Amino acid sequence: MTIPAISIRDVTMDYPTPDGVNHVLDHVSYDVAEGHFVSIVGPSGVGKTTLLRLLTGLASPTGGEIHVRGERLTSSPEGLAVVLQDYTRSLMPWLTVAKNISLPLRRAKMSRSAVQERVQESLAEVGLTGTERSYPWQLSGGMQQRVSIARAIAVRPSILVMDEPFASVDAQTRFDLEDLVLKVRDDFGITTVMVTHDIDEAVYLSDEIVVLHGKPAAVRDVVKVEIPFPRSQMATRNDHRFAELRTRVYGMVRGLE
Amino acid sequence: MPGIIRRIPAGVISTIIALLIWQLIGSFGPLAGDSFATASEAIAGLASLLTDSTFWAAVGQTLQMAVIGFVISIVIAVPLGLLIGLSRFSYRSTKFTFDFFKVIPPIVIIPIAILAIGPNITMGVVLVIFANVFAVAIQTAYGVRDTDPVLLETMRCYRFGILQQLLYARLPSASAQIAVAIRLAASAALIVAVVAGLVGGAPGLGNLLMRLQSGGQVEKTYGVLLALGILGILMSRLIVRGQRRIIFWSGR
Amino acid sequence: MTRFWRWLLAVLIGAWLPIVFVAWWWNASAESTNPFFPPLSVIWEQFKVNWIFELVPVHVVPSIRNLLIGFLIAVVIAIPAGTLIGASRSGTRYVEPIVDFIRSIPPVALVPIFILLLGLDAQMRITSIAFSASFPILLATIEGVRSTNLVVLDTAQSFRLSPSAILWRVRLPGAMPTVFSGLQVGFQIAFVVTIASEVLGSGFGLGAFTLIATDSFLIVDAWTGVVLLGILGYLLNIVFDLVERLSLRWYYGQKKLS
CATH class of the missing domain: 1.20.5 (Single alpha-helices involved in coiled-coils or other helix-helix interfaces)
Structure with missing residues (x-):
């Protein structure tokens, strides 16, 4: 049996608050297969972001364990990259685009020219060649999010974690970024976990969709998306399987099914 | 037309x-x-001061107190603030005390300063330091604590340590706050240096103003006021310009 | 219960340093023979004699009265004037450089001028306070009114409010957070000028008391004056903060949410 990229085992999360304990996650178990694209969906406030913080090692579960490639997670694992919703807050306004991308590379002992090359490659991958010397705040929202994707792939991650990555950009840019993420996954074979509240987006991008529901939240269901890759905004979204899946997942999120 | x-x-x-x-x-x-004094008399007063060596000596003494006091307060306060800002405990422990001293105007301790130090340049420098050190330190600490948590979490995901977070994220992010504090400190330094002369008898423009006033030299008294206004404007222009250059990303 | 313990913990964390400081001062100065740094116990005894409450009506009450009257005059003049100037684009352009220049003069330096003009009485002190305090308030009001939120302004206009109603009921209230930052600076300046006007103008008042004690080498008295001034300065600041929090509840509520 192959070892899953990420293994979530019986994870429970409680927060102490002044008004008592807040139970967020209740015995969540799920395995992310190597190379898969997995979306986590659920009604707002259900604990999607909490689960994501546990996966990145930013917080530790109060019960259960998370294993990354068979090793128990205690802090942020090697080979992890993140893309967060607030691109304005996760990029450093005092660094140029190139410096923002190369910052995580400082920890890897790479030569200056190798770093330069990596930055160029990453920028080319996201279609931003020529913006090295710009500052993030001089770019549009969609471009800034591309910069954080470039920063993520520059470290050659084996796992990419994204929290509502396209929530604050306009609809057109959103489609472009979705296709960019698919391309990146294709080019580098990265295992990707994404939290989203957009069910269409989850169906369009994922191999599997994890539906969280309840308070405290548990895995309501795992939906396999059996639409072949490569996918396209026009064809895939018109596929009858797409429509069926989105209706099914929508029903689960709303608690109708 | x-x-x-x-x-x-x-x-x-x-x-x-x-x-x-x-x-x-x-x-x-x-x-x-x-x-x-009318406007023309005041300008005449200022003009006669400009050819007077005692006036330039006074300008020099005032600037000396302001600049030395300012530099010492920054050198003490910014590292102190960084240190305090590193932990929640040290920040909350010192906040009340520093806020207390921050709001006490330096004019209050002039009597003690006269007794302990005497009416000289050192007294002016000490007053300038007292006026600024608490405000700059607490503002720096606040800036360090106020670093965007999203930024810090991003860095932690990329496995940066505490020291690297301080260097690459907390310090640059606090620099906007530090710059504001430094700008306020610079204008406060000039004002306090003048007050040290006026009220505490330290040398410089404040003292000159007092002597001209009690000597009944009305035109020159107004002239000194004009000089002080010009000096203040020049100082703040200079600092705003420097600040824009260093903290270029804020106020974009 | 947990809320109470949290509160207690916060108070303790804030209070231990000042307590340690005062205790250290008390012990370190106990055997002091340095005439300039008398034992804190001696200062405290004299403090009780002077300020609880023997001399308060003579020296503290007039100081605070002058401070409040001067500050109120500054507020009553500067806020309406600033509102009118800030509402007019060219008004702002022409007035701001002058106001900026006068504000650049250290406020205490204006006191000798007012002594020349008005002599040494309470009128001089109140005028000095009002004049010095009004400039930061004026500048902040101009700035606040000038930068009214355009959406709010358009909305108000679509309700067909009269221009004066828009100015006083929409633009001025919207500018209040900025105005208050000016009021705070103005209030601190008023406090400093209150002391300075007493010191330079001789006579009654806490500032005058302290400096006369210094000049006469009544060192313990001078220390009690400094301690009381420090406490007063801090307390007045707290009162000001409370007033601000109460008046700008909408602003702080909104800020807390964002």
Whole structure:
């Protein structure tokens, strides 16, 4: 049996608050297969972001364990990259685009020219060649999010974690970024976990969709998306399987099914 | 004709109008008299000061107190603030105490300073430090604590340590706060250096102003005030310019 | 219960340093023979004699009265004037450089001028306070009114409010957070000028008391004056903060949410 990229085992999360304990996650178990694209969906406030913080090692579960490639997670694992919703807050306004991308590379002992090359490659991958010397705040929202994707792939991650990555950009840019993420996954074979509240987006991008529901939240269901890759905004979204899946997942999120 | 007027900067026009009004009030207003210098008299007073070596000596002494005190307060306060800001406990422990001393104006401790140090340059420097050190330190600490948590979490995901977070994220992010504190400190330094002379008898422009006033040299007294205003404006222009260059990303 | 313990913990964390400081001062100065740094116990005894409450009506009450009257005059003049100036684009352009210049003069330096003009009485002190305090308030009001939120302004106009109603009921209230920052600076300046006007103008008042004690080498008295001034300065600041929090509840509520 192959070892899953990420293994979530019986994870429970409680927060102490002044008004008592807040139970967020209740015995969540799920395995992310190597190379898969997995979306986590659920009604707002259900604990999607909490689960994501546990996966990145930013917080530790109060019960259960998370294993990354068979090793128990205690802090942020090697080979992890993140893309967060607030691109304005996760990029450093005092660094140029190139410096923002190369910052995580400082920890890897790479030569200056190798770093330069990596930055160029990453920028080319996201279609931003020529913006090295710009500052993030001089770019549009969609471009800034591309910069954080470039920063993520520059470290050659084996796992990419994204929290509502396209929530604050306009609809057109959103489609472009979705296709960019698919391309990146294709080019580098990265295992990707994404939290989203957009069910269409989850169906369009994922191999599997994890539906969280309840308070405290548990895995309501795992939906396999059996639409072949490569996918396209026009064809895939018109596929009858797409429509069926989105209706099914929508029903689960709303608690109708 | 209106075209020409429109091309003159508003500041020049308003200065001319203000001087005219001042001249009129000084000549015909209810307080007109020997002790109210008109605009022209004040400018004449300033002009005569400009050729006077005691005036330039006083300017030098005031700037000396302001600059030395300012530099020492920054050198003490910024590292102190960084240190305090590193942990929640140290920040919350010191906040009340520093806030307390921050709001006490330095004029309050002048009597003690006169007794302990005497009316000299050192006293002026100490007062400037007292005026600034608490405010800059607490503001720096606040800036360090106020670093965007999203930024810090991003860094933690990329496995950066505490020290790297301080260097790459907390310090640059706090620098906007630090810059504001430093700008306020610079203008406070000048003001306190003058007050040290006025109230505490330290040398410099404050002292000169006091002596001219009690000596009945009305024109020159007003001249010193004009000089102080010009000095203050120059100082703040200089600092705003430097700040824009260093903290280029804020106020984009 | 947990809320109470949290509160207690917060108070303790804030209080231990000042307590340690005062205790250290008390012990370190106990055997002091340095005439300039008398034992804190001696200062405290004299403090009780002077300020609880023997001399308060003579020296403290007039100081605070002058401070409040002067500050109120500054507020009453500067806020309406600033509102009118800030509402007019060219008004702002012409007035701001002058106001900026006068504000650049250290406020205490204006006191000698007012002594020349008005003599040494309470009128001089109040005028000095009002004049110095009004400039930061004026500048902040101009700035606040000038930068009214355009959406709010458009909305108000679509309700067909009269221009004066828009100015006083929409633009001025919207500018209040900025105005208050000016009021705070103005209030601190008023406090400093209150002391300075007493010191330079001789006579009654806490500032005058302290400096006269210094000049006469009544060192313990001078220390009690400094301690009381420090406490007063801090307390007045707290009162000001409370007033601000109460008046700007909408602003702080909104800020907390964002």
